[in-house]
Amino acid sequence: MAPEVIACEQQYDSSYDARCDVWSLGITAIELGDGDPPLFDMHPVKTLFKIPRNPPPTLLHPEKWCEEFNHFISQCLIKDFERRPSVTHLLDHPFIKGAHENVSFLQKQLAKVLGDQMHLNPIVKTRHERMHTGRPYHVKDAEKYCLDDDLVNLEVLDEETIIHQLQKRYMDLLIYTYVGDILIALNPFQNLSIYSPQFSRLYHGVKRASNPPHIFASADAAYQCMVTFSKDQCIVISGESGSGKTESAHLIVQHLTFLGKANNQTLREKILQVNSLVEAFGNACTAINDNSSRFGKYLEMMFTPTGAVMGARISEYLLEKSRVIKQAVGEKNFHIFYYIYAGLYHQKKLSEFRLPEENPPRYIADETGRVMHDIISKESYQRQFEAIQHCFKIIGFTDKEVHLVYRILAGILNIGNIEFAAISSQHQTDKSEVPNAEALENAASILCISPDELQEALTSHCVVARGETIVRANTVDRAADVRDAMSKALYGRLFSWIVNRINILLQPDKNICSAADGMNVGILDIFGFENFQRNSFEQLCINIANEQIQYYFNQHVFALEQMEYQNEGIDATPVEYEDNLPLLNMFLQKPLGLLALLDEESRFPQATDQTLVDKFEDNLRCKYFWRPKGVELCFGIQHYAGKVLYDASGVLEKNRDTLPADVVVVLRTSENKLLQQLFSIPLTKTGNLAQTRTRVTASSRSLPPHFSAGRAKVDTLEVIRHPEETTSMKRQTMASYFRYSLMELLSKMVIGQPHFVRCIKPNDNREALKFSRERVLAQLRSTGILETVSIRQQGYSHRILFEEFVKRYYYLAFRAHQTPLASKENCISILEKSRLDHWVLGKTKVFLKYYQVEQLNLLLREVIGRVVVLQAYTKGWLGARRYKRVREKREKGATVIQSAWRGYEARRKFKKISNRRSDSAVYIQAVLKGCIDHKSSPLAESSSGHAETSSNSAVAEKNRLSEAQSSLKECDVFRGHANKHSVSGTDSPSSQTCHAAPDHQGLRPLGATLKTGSENGLAQKQRTPRRRCQQPKMLSSPEDTMYYNQLNGTLEYQGSKRKPRKLGQIKVLDGEDEYYKALSPVDSVPEEDNSAHPFFLSSSSK
């Protein structure tokens, strides 16, 4: 791969062009010449390190080749691709040009070389598709690289060899090395391109030895163990301050997020932002590290049983609150103060938050006086501010919450600016006042409290004596202490609130998996061991915490292992190690441990720092404690990591950490809801804000469970007050919080199976590629790495009960349905079947080397993998069969439904058509009758004087019929109508026009026909043809119905014996029909009667 292509993997602003192919051409030329490409025997990951750093590769024996060929290769392999020639340019190269002219000669030569090769080595290609050139493939070399990766493989195990090995690797930028299953990480102090997604993919469920050591490999090991054994894991990162613990923790979270790919991308993004947000509030620049963790952090990543990440939870311990009010020379306050100052400055919002533009607030001002200048000019601060805003948003904080957080931070900075002056009066000289009201008002206004109440809380305090409340004035010093205590409390509680809020926002969705079914990987990143020029109470706590972590390491790596050798009767050489338990007891035991003595002294109001040190000296009589001569208020401790001198001044006050009740009361009255909450929620035993139950808003309650569960939309600023929840005013000291914190942390860690990452700082100057042998050796010694190497080499780091072993691995030697007994013999069969050696069996346990467990797990995974494939195929086959059946059934069903539907539809259509036809027939009949009536009317009139006899009826009838037919012909509208119906049989609009009596105009002639009973009606009809655009009437209209009813009724009225035919009944009429016969002209309805009928009235009136 060309160097520019490798660079692009990490640096997104890098680019490359087609000239990377020219590089490949050069590499191919070498491969053709030498038979192998350069660095062929190196692990692919390592080549990615090497290519950018090494000079361009050349042929192994350039002197054996012509000058043109060497030059051609050197041109192809120019590392700077801007200077590298393109392919077009290379065509002019003498080496290529020369080849053009001698094609046939070259072909012959090539054929000869191939012939010789075939003759010498019939196998031209290996399984790696390398040209076989007689040079052996260095399998041994490849293995050697893996051997170098683990210090346990060293034959000589002395300090010198180990240091040499680490140094050699570090100079090759191989910063990670194994000691068995423990990872050593040397801080590179430069960005390496080994954390890209490409690397994440490499370290995904593979054998540890298949890739060089890496922090991703440790994360992967923890993840695989969690998934395989459904057991919680714990990654413990330890090392001095600045050794790279926090960076390692980030990388582990990054890789675990990659491994536990959940479908929920938002959750992944949230988890990745958590560290940055918490560290902005909890990290600061110290003399050792620009991004030093000032709190202990235990991040638990939660996974579903199938290994998908589903949430996260942070626990924070012992934030160094004192940094808010004061920082040592060369150090800074917590990052967030600078970030928001820069952000608000650039947003021109400083005045809104009552922050000065010229002079920095006292809490962030330093001795250089350049703070404001840096804040304004450094782009990084502003960038970080934007990043923090982004984090808040991604994690799910509302804008309102973020605004309130900023207000509290600005409030703290304003509080720091409140100054006090003594009021000198004749009688009282120890009273204090606030001479400059501006700072006080700014602070009060930004915190939404009354300035007067704030002033009163700062400058006086209440004492309850004998049932009476007495208000006492504070001295200037005491007022300043109260002010600082208030700032510390505000910051500490705000930090706790942010952590609690993050935990709520990242808690697993109960609909996906209940917390009880899930598993987690915990990542411990605490503040590293510190030894400054002046060490105070904070360093003491930090170093005791590190002492505890070292003890945990010793227990797991040495003590437990050696104890088990004894119990199980295993013959193993004991490894000596430095046990720090006595020192830990000196700190933690009661009643005479250092912390207990400190607490005791803090309870005496008259005690001073001097009496404290005296007390220590009197009670701590052991080799780990001493008091240097001639140095006041100082004591020394021999820690596991070296001697540290502590300055005891101010320790008592720091331990008391008192916050007067008057201040709490004032802050609780704030209109800032967040502030109110911070001082209403009780503190836990570890000194953090208790995780409160939040009020679920009405809107969230109405949400469906899958919306509300897990991520309930809650009004986070509303706290449900529980009757038992009160702010405990009971005195708690920092030492007691610390003690509980350690206990809680350990209780969390012991649940999980531990994985250790030991970070080492190669030099104190934070320089890349500088390896200080003394510093590294000191760290290796203090952390027990040297002993770890020997115990891992000789010992058995994994001890598994027979029962557990058989249960876990019986697949490897038995059939799946078998349930072998947890016996020694069965364990042996499994171990033998797995072809492992160097294992030992104790009385109840199998003792395995650290790498054997991995081998067994891989074998198990392989077997399970095969089972899964078989299951998948079977399930697939069953599924396909089921699907086929269901499909057939459905197809049949569809046919039945279709045929039923078609039948129904056809019947429906048929009914419709037949109805319409009947209607049409009735209509035609009606019209015909009407016509006949017209015709018969004159006859009736003319014969009114003469009685018609039955003898002339035949002739008359015939005439009448022929006349009726001719008059029907005249009525072309109706004729066309009937035809249409008989043809189409549909109810198209045109056919409707034919049925209907067109409208009133159209109806009138017909009505008139009936009314007058003369042929005037028809004549009138001809005179008044239907107007264009007149809407035809539906046959079934009420008028029509009435008409037919009327007609039927009339017939009845006329005394016809024949039953009137109902509307819709069809009868084909002919001249012989007795119906006609029954009709006589005298039967016609008298005009006046008809006209009196309501129908005609209404229709004519219309």
Ligand SMILES: Nc1ncnc2c1ncn2[C@@H]1O[C@H](COP(=O)(O)OP(=O)(O)OP(=O)(O)O)[C@@H](O)[C@H]1O
């Ligand atoms: N893997 C790494 N790659 C590049 N730089 C690193 C790496 N690890 C550490 N560093 C550098 O070292 C610095 C210190 O590292 P980090 O903050 O992780 O130390 P730490 O052990 O957490 O210290 P502390 O105990 O003070 O919190 C980082 O800011 C970074 O510049």
Ligand SMILES: [Mg+2]
């Ligand atoms: Mg750190």
